[in-house]
Amino acid sequence: MLSSIIRESLNQSVYNVCDTLGVAYSSGPIPIQQPASLEHGDYSTSIALQLAKTLRKAPMVIAELIAAELEQQGNAAGLFSKVEVAAPGFINLSIHWPEWAKRSFDLPTSLGEKVVVEHTSINPNKAAHIGHLRNSCIGDTLVRILRRTGKQVEVHNYVDDLGNQLADTVVGLQNIPLEGDYVRFGDYCWDVYSQVNKAYALEPEMIAKRSDTLHALEEGRGNTAWLGNLVAERIVREHVEEMKGFGINYDLLVWESSIVREGFWSAAFDLLSQTPAFVQETEGKLAGCWVLKQNSGETPTGDAESDEYHADKVLVRSNGILTYTAKDIAYHLWKFGLLEKDFSYSEFSAGLWTTGMTGHTLPYGKANAVINVIDNRQEYPQQMVKQALQVLGYNEQAGKLHHVSYGVVSLSPASAAELGIDVSDGKGSYAMSGRQGIGVKVTDLITLMESTIEESRSDKSGLDSRIIAHAAIRYYLLRFNLGTEIVFDFRQATEISGNTGVYLMYTFARAGSVLSKAEAAGMLQEPGIPVPFPGTPEAAEAALLRHLSAWMDTLQEAGQSLAPNLICTYAHTLATLFNNFYSLCPILKGEADSMRFRVWLTGKFQTTLGDALNVLGLPAPSRM
Template identity: 65%
Template sequence: MLSQLMITSVQQAAIQVCDSFGIKLPESIPVRVEQPSSIEHGDYATNIAMQLAKLLRKAPLHIAELIKTELEQDVPFKQLVSATEVVAPGFINLHIDWEAWANHPFELPPATHEKIVIEHTSINPNKSAHIGHLRNSCIGDTLVRLMRKLGYEVEAHNYIDDLGNQLADTVVGMLHTPLSKEHARFGDYCWDVYSSTNKAYEREPALVQHRTEVLHALEEGHQNLSWIGLLVAERIVKEHLEEMKQFGIGYDLLVWESSIVREGFWDSAFELLKNTSLFHQETEGKLAGCWVLKQLGGDKADDPDSEHSMDKVLVRSNGILTYTAKDIAYHLWKYGLLSNDFVYTKFTEDVWTTSTQGEQQAYGKADMVINVIDYRQQYPQLMVKQALEGLGFNEEAQNLRHVSYGVVSLSPSAAADLGIDTSDGKASYAMSGRQGIGIKITELIQQVANVIEETRSDKNGLSSHAIAAASIRYYLLRFALQTEVVFDLKQATEISGNTGVYLLYSYARALSVLNKAQDAGVLPSMPAHFPDMEKAEHALLRHISTWHDTLYAAGRELSPSAICNFAYELCSLFNNFYSACPILKAEADVQRFRIWLTSLFKDTLGEALEVLGLPTPSRM
């Protein structure tokens, strides 16, 4: 990676300068090398001399000159840098020899973990999925693609909570709250059943007892109610997989919560936890009879019934396991820390599932675990990490990463379309499955496809449905993880600006140029010598050179939006280059360089689109 090579060289030069003064370069002074916003200030620049001025008690310009002298003796550095200049008040500007860069074999750093398990989607199997669920899936699938691109072995899990309240509510509704309404899909029917059941609980509190009966039956697993719950869950999950497939989202393994309970995983985890001082059964108070996991370094919360109690209940007094208990057992298995293992069968042609009968497969035994779960689940995730630490699995706890993200809400116009009262003038409105408020994925993609179909002039390229899926996926990825996404249909279907459609059009434009060049007998090969570059060419090439740095940083920070930002800037620079610099009508040497640059852009954007899960269209 180019920037890492620059950092290494500048850091070594700074160390040598400090040594000459009898001082060791402190770790508290980081060496940063960044691309200036203006090309006139170099391709890279560093302010390390100004950072060292106080330590060395010398003028920044003097220190910068000393560092420059050291850099000019660095052979790998000199092979890639054509000029190093010192400017007031002490910046060091570096100008890259782009011909040398193009001939340099840059590689990504080797993967530091052999295997990563990434858990994402994990929708309750009780109704159709909505756009809030889709953000989770898009983030998770992009992280799977990103980490595979970085050389990791990655296993994508989808955890199915088939023992939870939500599925129980849908089963209760099917049996006790009749619904007569036409539905095209089973999940949409269950959407209305789930909503009507939660409203019925308010009118008929006695119905809640039926939920408890269903929960016990689901966990026990051999009753009529158990089979009804299983059939509902399996049908819903198949529809979820079909919905996600439209967005290029796939999985390696479905892990069913019922498998964790019935195959003894919790029993094994329970025995391990009992041997720690953190896990015990309460004998008095509101939590009498409950098994709780005590938070390290904290006293009991004032309200032990609180969702965020300092003592987390893992087993309720009635024997029912909490979600966190099963999640702890699941994570012990993910790391290969239990003697238990699942058996597996095919759920679809491409996806395996845990099962009561099946065959052995090499799933689990991860070096790192990444969980994509919204910010509201931060506390349970911390409890899983704490359980690992309490059991002495500190390395595993350290390598457990929670990718937290902001939820999706509705813009006032989107909310109004769903019949929500927006007279209070709020900036956004929350979705609620219990109230039946939300935009289903199938309805959303059809709406966006209809808008695209009506506005596009050329309908012979990528289908409107495929463009719609790409537009929605990119829209949900481009925001920083912690940002609340306020979904607005108009914004999601825009074709200019920072959108998925803009990226696809840019790729198709580059491919069209290359096809025309090929028809004229000119193939994209790197020229023997680079011509003097125009500003637009220089800016595009400079940004392309940061691709590996961006990829590596996005993997380190688990940030899909970093790839989006790179891709959007890349397309903006290419389209500026396309407008400012004639390609096919240029003179021979310049034409050869510009066709090569167009090909380099196309390949780089193609890699970014692959990581983002977007298509690479030959025509739009």
């Protein structure tokens, strides 16, 4: 990567300066950045300001000494065309672009490191809504980033087929009469789930049916268990198929029932029972419950009065029903290869495997690191899984368990009103609720977006409108900072200009059109022939070059910080800079050398944007 070469060169120069002055140099990260103004170089560092106290010299003096050392070393083998010192002690570096163009920059690989990424994990009791889709888009993009940066990645979709939500749908199917015209089973169950929760409110005695159903699902025998299995499998198939439209795929479905029925929780229970932190309470509100005692001094987040957020986390309730966290702890012990047990695997669909009672032996799990994409409301249960690993002495694994938390998706007042929600209280956003049947189904959003795109297109010979719709929705859900709550608005989501996936794809296709014309005119640069760089690039050319040089650094930063929105920001800026270059610098007109350089720059741009689109899971079309 370019930044690594710059830091290495600066590090050696700083070491030499310190050595000359007789001061021990303690190597640390050298800050570099791209200045806002091109007048301040392509890259800049403030290292001289940081060293002033240690070296007891003015920052400007230190900067001059470092700049002299850089020149003595050959300016990173000719990579720097100019090194300047600016007050109060900055070192500004200008890149020698012809030298940069000759070099190959890529990311270091992580051979042998396996990462398990768990995402989507929608309750298998009804159709998916846009809140679920944000999880899936974030998770899949992280998978793409990690693979692009050299990681071996295994993708899990965890299916909670023993939870309250599925139990409620099963209770509804058995007790709530419902008729209507439905194309998909998940849509039918969406209304069943909503209706049964209304029935609970009107007839509280019905809630006992949920408890009975939970027991039946966990035991795995009889009509109720089979009905639960059939419901879950049918809906999961719909979810998986739905996600394929967004380019989202999985390696393995892990069923919660497999964890319980095949003894994974029993094995985890045996391990935890050997620690003083896991005890069965004998008195008080939690009498009869098995709980995992919190580390002293920690305070749980969330509702302190809820069973889910007791300071002593309940893993097994007094009635013997396991909590979600208990099963999650067993699952994570298996993920890291810490249980002497494994699943059997069978093929769920082409290329997708599932855990089960019988099947093949396959090398799933045994991860070096685990990443879970779960919304910010699940922060505390995720902390408890990490604590369980620590209690068992698996501190290294606990340190490599990462929770990618994100803000939930709510509805704007306009969108909420369109769904029939009372917005007279004037709130800025309205939460979606499956129990109340309030939300935007993924299929409905795709249909709306496809219709909007189709109506706005004059030329329909390019990408299919449905493909564009999937890409536009995916980008909309990715471009926000992870911690941001997305206030979903139908109008904004269906926009096709501005910071959108459509804009990126259109710009990629525009560059492709230019390159096709250049190829027809015989203007493409032959391999091995030096690019005819101008002595002083135009401002639009220089800005585009500088941003292109930052791609690998952006990719690495997104992988390290697990932040897909960084790729969105980079790609949008890149597309904007190219369109500015396209309008200000005639590419296929002018002097021969100028045209060859600009055609080469267009090709470099398209290759880089294509890489970014692939990481984001968007098409790279030849025409829109």
